[in-house]
Amino acid sequence: MQNASENQPVISARGVVKRxxxxxxxxxxxxxxxxxxxxxxxxxxxxxxxxxxxxxxLRSRNEGELLVLGRDPATAGIExxxxxxxxxxxxxxxxxxxxxxFVRHLAEMHLLPRRAAVQRANDAxxxxxxxxxxxxxxxxMSTGQRQRVxxxxxxxxxxxLVLLDEPTDGLDPMQxxxxxxxxxxxxxxxxxxxxxxxxxxxxxxxxxxxxxxxEGGEVVRAGTLADLRRGPEGIVVEVDERADExxxxxxxxxxxxxxxxxxxxxxxxxxxxxxxxxxxxxxxxGLRRLEPxxxxxxxxxxxxxx
Amino acid sequence: xxxxxxxxxxxxxxxxxxxxxERPARAIPALAEFTARRVLGLGRxxxxxxxxxxxxxxxxxxxxxxxxxxxxxxxILPGDLVSYGDYMFFIGSALALFAALVAPEALCPxxxxxxxxxxxxxxxxxxxxxxxxxxxxxxxxxLITLGPLLFMLLAFVLAGLGPSVSATPKxxxxxxxxxxxxALLYASLSLAVSSFTSRRxxxxxxxxxxxxxxxxxxxxxxxxxxxxxALDLFSSPFVVANLAYRIxxxxxxxxxxxxxxxxxxxxxxxxxxxxxxxxxxxxxYRRLEAFR
Amino acid sequence: xxxxxxxxxxxxxxxxxxVAVSDVSFDVGPGVTALLGPNGAGKSTMFRMLCGLAxxSKGTVRVLGRDPRAEPWVxxxxxxxxxxxxxxxxxxxxxFVALGATLQGLSNxxxxxxxxxxxxxxxxxxxxxxxxxxxxxxxxxxxxQAIVHDPAVLVLDEPLTxxxxxxxxxxxSLFKSLGDEGRCVIVSSHVLGEVERLGSRVLVxxxxxxxxxxxxxxxxxxxxxxxxxxxxxxxxxxxLAGALVExxxxxxxxxxxxxxxxxxxxxxxxxARALPPVARERGARLYExxxxxxxxxxxxxxVVERR
Numbered sequence: 001m002q003n004a005s006e007n008q009p010v011i012s013a014r015g016v017v018k019r020x021x022x023x024x025x026x027x028x029x030x031x032x033x034x035x036x037x038x039x040x041x042x043x044x045x046x047x048x049x050x051x052x053x054x055x056x057x058l059r060s061r062n063e064g065e066l067l068v069l070g071r072d073p074a075t076a077g078i079e080x081x082x083x084x085x086x087x088x089x090x091x092x093x094x095x096x097x098x099x100x101x102f103v104r105h106l107a108e109m110h111l112l113p114r115r116a117a118v119q120r121a122n123d124a125x126x127x128x129x130x131x132x133x134x135x136x137x138x139x140x141m142s143t144g145q146r147q148r149v150x151x152x153x154x155x156x157x158x159x160x161l162v163l164l165d166e167p168t169d170g171l172d173p174m175q176x177x178x179x180x181x182x183x184x185x186x187x188x189x190x191x192x193x194x195x196x197x198x199x200x201x202x203x204x205x206x207x208x209x210x211x212x213x214x215e216g217g218e219v220v221r222a223g224t225l226a227d228l229r230r231g232p233e234g235i236v237v238e239v240d241e242r243a244d245e246x247x248x249x250x251x252x253x254x255x256x257x258x259x260x261x262x263x264x265x266x267x268x269x270x271x272x273x274x275x276x277x278x279x280x281x282x283x284x285x286g287l288r289r290l291e292p293x294x295x296x297x298x299x300x301x302x303x304x305x306x
Numbered sequence: 307x308x309x310x311x312x313x314x315x316x317x318x319x320x321x322x323x324x325x326x327x328e329r330p331a332r333a334i335p336a337l338a339e340f341t342a343r344r345v346l347g348l349g350r351x352x353x354x355x356x357x358x359x360x361x362x363x364x365x366x367x368x369x370x371x372x373x374x375x376x377x378x379x380x381x382i383l384p385g386d387l388v389s390y391g392d393y394m395f396f397i398g399s400a401l402a403l404f405a406a407l408v409a410p411e412a413l414c415p416x417x418x419x420x421x422x423x424x425x426x427x428x429x430x431x432x433x434x435x436x437x438x439x440x441x442x443x444x445x446x447x448x449l450i451t452l453g454p455l456l457f458m459l460l461a462f463v464l465a466g467l468g469p470s471v472s473a474t475p476k477x478x479x480x481x482x483x484x485x486x487x488x489a490l491l492y493a494s495l496s497l498a499v500s501s502f503t504s505r506r507x508x509x510x511x512x513x514x515x516x517x518x519x520x521x522x523x524x525x526x527x528x529x530x531x532x533x534x535x536a537l538d539l540f541s542s543p544f545v546v547a548n549l550a551y552r553i554x555x556x557x558x559x560x561x562x563x564x565x566x567x568x569x570x571x572x573x574x575x576x577x578x579x580x581x582x583x584x585x586x587x588x589x590x591y592r593r594l595e596a597f598r
Numbered sequence: 599x600x601x602x603x604x605x606x607x608x609x610x611x612x613x614x615x616x617v618a619v620s621d622v623s624f625d626v627g628p629g630v631t632a633l634l635g636p637n638g639a640g641k642s643t644m645f646r647m648l649c650g651l652a653x654x655s656k657g658t659v660r661v662l663g664r665d666p667r668a669e670p671w672v673x674x675x676x677x678x679x680x681x682x683x684x685x686x687x688x689x690x691x692x693x694f695v696a697l698g699a700t701l702q703g704l705s706n707x708x709x710x711x712x713x714x715x716x717x718x719x720x721x722x723x724x725x726x727x728x729x730x731x732x733x734x735x736x737x738x739x740x741x742x743q744a745i746v747h748d749p750a751v752l753v754l755d756e757p758l759t760x761x762x763x764x765x766x767x768x769x770x771s772l773f774k775s776l777g778d779e780g781r782c783v784i785v786s787s788h789v790l791g792e793v794e795r796l797g798s799r800v801l802v803x804x805x806x807x808x809x810x811x812x813x814x815x816x817x818x819x820x821x822x823x824x825x826x827x828x829x830x831x832x833x834x835x836x837x838l839a840g841a842l843v844e845x846x847x848x849x850x851x852x853x854x855x856x857x858x859x860x861x862x863x864x865x866x867x868x869x870a871r872a873l874p875p876v877a878r879e880r881g882a883r884l885y886e887x888x889x890x891x892x893x894x895x896x897x898x899x900x901v902v903e904r905r
Contacts, residue, residue, distance in 0.1 A: 043762040044734050056427055078330045082429035092420035096350060108336050109428050111328040120323060127320065144637060153424075158323035169759070172636040172788050173898050190320040199762050202791050240870060273883050281878045286870030290887040301763055 008070070009034045010161050010193045011055055016064035018050050018217075025050040027217035028064065033195060037187035039204030040197040041301065042214035048197055051214065052163060056081055069160055082111050085154035085192075089165040091146050095139025099125055102138055103153045110157035117156070124152040128182060143170040147179060155186060161193045162186070168203060180207050201297045213301060221300055228300050234293040237264040237276055240286035249279040265293060330429040334438040337430070341442025345408040346449075357407050358446075365400040365450045368393065369457035376465035384467055390455055391551035394484065397454065398543030401492055402517035404450050409496035410509035412443050417504035417594070432591045436497075440584070443493045451492075452485030484550045491546065491576055492517070494583030501590040517542050539575035548572055602627045603751045603782025604648055609657035611643050618643040620806040621657070626784055630777035632793045633786040635803035636902055641786050642681070644803065645755055648784070649678045661751055674702055677744035681755040687729040691715060692722050695742045702747035714746045715739075719768060734765040741769065745776065752776060752783045758792055770795050790894045800894070802901045810901045818897050825849055825862035828869060831886035835859050838882045847872040860890070 011033040018026040026047050033040075042048045053059045055068050057077025066072060073080045093102065104121035108114060125134040128148040133141070138149060147167055154162050167183065168176045184207040187194040198204060204211055204225075211228060213221040221228060239246055247257045247264055253275050258265045266272050273290075280287045328336075347355030372387050379386075388396070416422040425435055459481065462468045469477045499516050500509040521541040527533040538544050552569050602625040611619040619640040635641050646652040647659050650666030650673050659665070664672040686694055692711050699707035712722035718738040728736065737757060744752060754773070758766050770792055777783045777797070787793050793800070800817070802810040810817050818826070832838050835857050842848040842861060847869050850862035863869035866889065877884050890896065 043764060044732050044760070046762075058426060078429045078431065078434075081427060082327075082330055082333075084427075086424070086427040088420055088423060088427075090420050092418075094415060094419045094421050101349070105340060106424060106428070108340075109333050109425060109430070111330065111332060111429060112323070113326060113328060116323065116325055123321065142637060170637075170788075173634075173790050173895055174636060174902065176788065177895075177899075186320075190322070199760070199766075200789065200791075201763055240867065270883070273885060277874045277877055277884050281874035284871065284875075286867055287874050287884075287887055288870050288889065290884055292886070298763060302767075 009067075010038075010069060011195070012065075012067045013051075014065045016051075016054065016066055017062045018047075018054060018059070019062050025217055026054070026061070029214070029218055031212050031219045031222060033212060034210060035193050036209035037184070037194045037196065037207055039208035039211040040195055040214065041199075041201065041204060041211060041297075044199075046214045047217040048214050050217075052165070052197065056084065056086070056163075083160045085110075085157065085159035085162040087150040087154040087162070087164045087167055089169065089197075091143060091170070093138045093146060093149065096137055098135050098137055099130055099141070099145075099149050099152070100134040102149065103156050106153045107156040110159070112157050120156045120158070121152070124156040125149075127155075128152045129178070144172075144175045147171060147175075148182075151179075151182070151186075155190075155192065159192065161195065163195050163197070165197045166199065167196065168198070168200065176203075183207060201301055205297045211297065225297070229294040229297065231293070231295040231299070233268050235266055235268045235272060235276070236289065236291050236293040237266070237287075238262070238289035239264075239280055240288060242283055242285050245283055246276075246279045246285070249282065250275055253279075263289075268292065331434075333429050334434050334441070337425070337435070337438035338441035338445065341412050341439055342445040345411045345443065345446050358404065361400055361404040361407060362450055365397045365404070366454050366457065368396060369454040369461065372461035373457055373464060376461040376463075379465075382465040382467065387461055387465060387467065388458065390458060390481070390484065390554045391547055393454060393458055394451075394488065394550040395543060395547035397450075398521075398546060399518075401447075401450060401488065401546070402514060402542070405447065405492040405496035405517065406510040406513035408446050409443055409493065409500045409513060410506040412439050413497060413500040414504050414506045414509050422594075432594075433588065436584075436587050436591055440493060440497060440587075443497060444489055447489035447493050448485060451488040452482065455481045455485055480553050484553050487549060487576060487580075488546050490580050491542065491583075494580045494587075495542070498583035498586040498590075501587045536571065536575075539572070539579075542579075545572065545576060545579075549576060603662060604784065605658075605660045605663075606644075606648070607658050607660075609644070609647060609654045609659060611640075611647060611652065611655045617806050619647070619654075619803075622803070622806075622808045623657075624801055624808060624811050626782050626801075628777065628780045628782055629799065630773055630783045630785060630797045631799045631801060632796060633784055633801045633803065634788075634790070634793065634898060635786075635809075639803040640806040641803055642755065645678075645753055645784075645786065649673070649676050649753055674747060675750045677747065677749035677752045679740050679744040679752075679754045679757055681759075688727055690725055690727055691720055691731070691735075691739045691742070692724075694728060694739060695746050698743040699746045704747055707746075710746050711742070714742045717745070718742045718772060733760040734762065737761060737765070737769070741772070750781055752781055754783065754785045756786055756788070758787055758789060766792055790898060794894045800897075802898065804902045810897075814894050814897045815892070817901070818892050819866075821897070821900050824900055825864050826866040826869075826892065827890040828861045828863060828866065829886065829888045829890055830859045830861060830873070830884065831857050832859065832877065832882045832884055833857055834880060834882035837880045838877055841876045841880055842869070842872065845872065845876065847876075857885070866892070 009032040011031065013029050013031045016026050016029040029047065029051065040048055054061050054066060055073060057073030057080055060074050068080050069083055071080050100121055103124055104117045107117040107121055112120065122134070125131055128151050130145060130148050130152065133145060138146065141149065147170070151167060154164065164183065168179050171179055180203055183194065183196065186192055196204065196208060208225060210224045211222065212219055243259065243262065243264060247259060250257045250266065255266055255272055255275055276290065343349055346358050368388060376382060376387065416425070426432065495516060496513040499512040502512065503509050521543050524537050524541045528535060528537055549572055552572065604626040607623050609619055609622045610617070622644065633641055633644070643652065647654050648661065653667055661672050662675055666672045666676065689697065692708070692715060695711035695715060696707040699710045704710050715722040718741050720735065720738055720742070728739065731739065737760070741757065758769060761769065773783055773785060773796060785796060798813045798815055800810070800814050801808065830838070835853055839851040839853065839859050843851055848861040848863050852860040854860055861869065873887065
């Protein structure tokens with residue numbers, strides 16, 4: 001697998017419009033989805049599915065430019081799709097096929113020669129933790145196992161771009177953590193570009209480098225997590241008791257403090273850190289939390305904050 | 307990989323693939339082969355081999371008997387062995403049954419599971435997918451349309467009634483022509499019917515109806531109700547046998563008069579049916595909602 | 599409500615040799631309680647027994663003091679939102695909910711349907727069939743159907759799947775208000791972040807048994823064979839670490855680099871109190887203090903992995 005130029009966007013869209021009859025699904029979407037792991041977020045019906053189907057060349061757009069891995073999927077759909085791995089949202093897999101047959105077959109269908117397909121299917125299944133179960137029919141597998149089969153099938157042919165649609169759907173919390181860690185590894189160690197479509201913002205926060213938020217057929221927010229979460233600089237402080245008194249001491253020291261839902265918020269200066277420490281020590285209460293007050297992805301998503 | 311003097315630690319991590327990749331068009335034969343194997347029950351449990359095997363046996367049996375007869379009997383006359391044309395007529399039902407097993411198995415499960423969507427998300431589009439599936443089904447059908455005829459040839463040869471050396475190429479060509487056209491016709495029609503539903507059982511019944519029922523209805527309609535002879539073209543066993551008779555230059559007394567319809571009409575009818583089947587498939591799949 | 603909404607006592611359920619639920623006892627009162635557990639832990643089976651859809655092989659289930667299988671009155675007091683897609687596509691939302699109301703024996707099914715649809719944020723006069731509804735809207739219709747007969751007990755199986763964040767927030771606040779009204783709401787979900795917002799009462803099942811019950815903050819405190827982990831960022835990591843270890847407040851420490859310490863403490867409260875004065879004494883500035891597994895996910899992992 002090669003990445004021609006490290007900084008070229010993997011998907012670039014400009015003014016993409018898609019209509020279904022009179023309904024406007026995408027209303028001039030602009031996005032640059034770069035290398036790395038990108039989260040594609042947005043409400044149901046906001047246009048994510050449509051965008052993915054356009055990127056795969058499965059539907060044609062009405063207006064605008066769209067390049068995926070440097071090619072236009074409307075004209076070079078076959079070629080583009082041969083370089084992409086896709087894991088769909090649904091769990092409908094052919095029940096009779098064993099995991100290894102399924103992954104091998106799809107790898108062959110993505111143009112891997114037979115022997116290579118067999119070997120890489122094997123490797124991929126071990127990689128996702130299904131090594132011992134690889135001869136089990138997919139129909140006999142649990143949800144967690146199926147999600148991993150889909151992931152193995154998506155990466156077996158060593159694609160340049162992997163599209164994952166709700167890969168943690170139906171997984172319990174621990175399976176979810178494992179799956180996210182696996183996806184992170186795939187995106188970082190293995191060097192595959194990943195676009196992760198998900199409803200779970202905390203997942204995007206955990207493993208994505210950048211995020212694109214789609215709403216009403218347009219991209220309303222996009223950027224690296226660091227950029228998006230940049231908010232008013234500040235510190236949040238949580239103490240076990242006597243928060244009001246702590247606040248008073250700080251104010252007396254000339255520091256601006258606001259109280260919100262049991263925590264204290266103040267501006268982040270060197271003086272502030274020491275003041276908090278000393279105030280809490282003086283009052284002999286417990287310091288539970290002291291953190292930079294950035295915005296969470298949820299704040300960004302819901303449009304809260306500056 | 308790190309090495310010491312004599313010790314090595316190998317890296318079991320991910321290996322990227324730098325080897326050769328096939329051209330996109332290669333996905334078609336890969337899918338065709340996969341389809342042919344699956345519909346014949348290869349690579350699946352024994353359960354799935356039963357029905358195709360039974361049908362194949364039914365189709366081959368007369369030919370195999372003929373071979374045995376040719377080996378063991380004496381003084382075999384030309385009329386003792388079944389002619390090629392007649393053979394095609396006899397196994398008409400087996401052909402229809404086989405088509406009803408194979409075509410639904412090729413198309414329907416992909417729609418029921420999400421596999422069609424996964425295929426289309428790869429280097430295939432709907433047309434290529436259908437071409438691959440068609441090729442797969444065709445390959446399986448050739449097993450039942452061509453094989454028995456080749457065995458009959460063997461029987462003729464063993465009975466001393468085989469073709470002369472100079473006539474052999476022409477005969478082989480005819481055999482292949484009949485086998486291929488029959489397979490194309492049945493494949494096309496059964497795939498067209500199967501393209502209407504995602505349920506195998508429903509499709510199988512549909513295929514049987516389309517391939518059998520006209521045969522039952524057409525003859526009485528022509529004989530008693532005086533319907534035009536051209537209606538015979540809708541009876542697939544008739545058409546196939548008829549074509550075989552013409553290609554082999556045979557005549558047949560007890561069955562439908564061969565000369566009722568001109569050769570051109572029969573050929574046109576078959577060609578139209580094959581084309582129509584393919585067109586129906588293509589149109590059905592164009593409109594299919596496969597993504598999500 | 600004078601008695602606990604739901605009481606399970608020594609409940610077991612087996613299907614031949616497969617033990618799905620084993621000796622589970624708990625009670626659930628008014629408010630929202632979350633039922634958590636890995637896949638295959640027996641949660642769905644437990645839910646079905648709570649609603650009277652399955653009979654315990656052993657033990658008893660009592661809802662509002664009665665057996666839900668024996669007394670139809672009780673099943674009228676229960677609202678169930680099952681996991682699968684189960685709406686009739688050819689009806690409108692109002693018709694669908696009214697149907698449920700009729701089945702529950704309400705005297706004015708249509709009126710009840712209209713008012714409950716408004717409550718979940720849908721338009722009762724919408725004449726479109728459910729087929730045209732998005733997943734989020736269908737989930738809300740299912741919730742409406744579950745509450746149309748004003749049940750005292752609400753059992754919700756994975757109600758938030760497939761919903762986007764805004765839709766989830768709306769439903770979460772709906773569930774909380776239903777709980778605040780005094781109903782017994784029991785919710786199962788895998789999305790722990792959302793569960794945390796519903797409240798802090800949890801029941802955790804694992805391998806068919808009940809692994810934990812109660813307020814998850816208090817549960818964490820009980821997990822004393824596993825030290826709490828707290829992350830601290832400071833400009834004097836070694837001195838601070840040394841001082842805390844020497845004082846016995848921290849039982850283990852990892853120096854992660856960049857001034858980051860991961861401290862292990864048996865008593866998180868004591869560490870929280872000791873940290874500021876010790877830091878002040880050493881002149882160490884505290885840039886960050888952050889408990890690492892005190893959230894629901896940490897508790898969950900601990901509870902489930904313990905065996």
